[in-house]
Amino acid sequence: MRAALEAARAAAESGEVPVGAVVMRGEEVVAAAANAPRTLHDPTAHAEMLAIRAAAAKLGRDRLEDCDLWVTLEPCAMCAGAIAHARIARVYYGAADPKGGAVEHGPRFFSQPTCHHRPEVYGGIGEGEAGALLRDFFAARR
């Protein structure tokens, strides 16, 4: 989670909502990414999406069943869908996101019968720091 928080800080420095994600295979960091939709002109460029895409490209396959995802914020519906498509084994996330989260809020995607793969999910990992980064970012913009 430390590497994901570092990526989140890098996002904030670029003026992006501070969220970071890392794909791990065992102890190995396969890919890390910072949230970057504005910078990249890509509405799909959430940290999770970029990390999953980079990991799949690096491993040369479209399924990551031997990988785990660490992310500083509860994934949204888009990212939860991508996690299921990628067959990620475990998801560890930081702060809960009552406004846009899709794991423990809203669609609760992994509990839907139309979700074809349910990772193990662990929330609240490093949520203090992850949440503080987000609060500071939005406070500075007000």
Next chain:
Amino acid sequence: MRAALEAARAAAESGEVPVGAVVMRGEEVVAAAANAPRTLHDPTAHAEMLAIRAAAAKLGRDRLEDCDLWVTLEPCAMCAGAIAHARIARVYYGAADPKGGAVEHGPRFFSQPTCHHRPEVYGGIGEGEAGALLRDFFAARR
């Protein structure tokens, strides 16, 4: 929808599940794409995602509020999330997808309170041909 069906046929020829998508701005085709997760080693490479990303890159921004999306199959949760993030104005889709769809099935994402943008949605456009492409594809693989 004709261009989206053409992209779906191209996907089938590459051995991918035949789904195609087109982003339009008024009468102008901004981007068209075929489903390609296996070919691209990218679990997020659904037709809708590729078309939205290409359109955003072409227009140099991360919001497509003046654009519509045409897609041959009901979008999944990942793609519905991306459609909302991109602020797509209208979604026209072909065949319904009871197994993986997230518009009229499963999470019904656009009706969730955590969905920040609800496009106008029109289903069943060209569904006969879109559904036949999918049935033929899966029948040939059995």
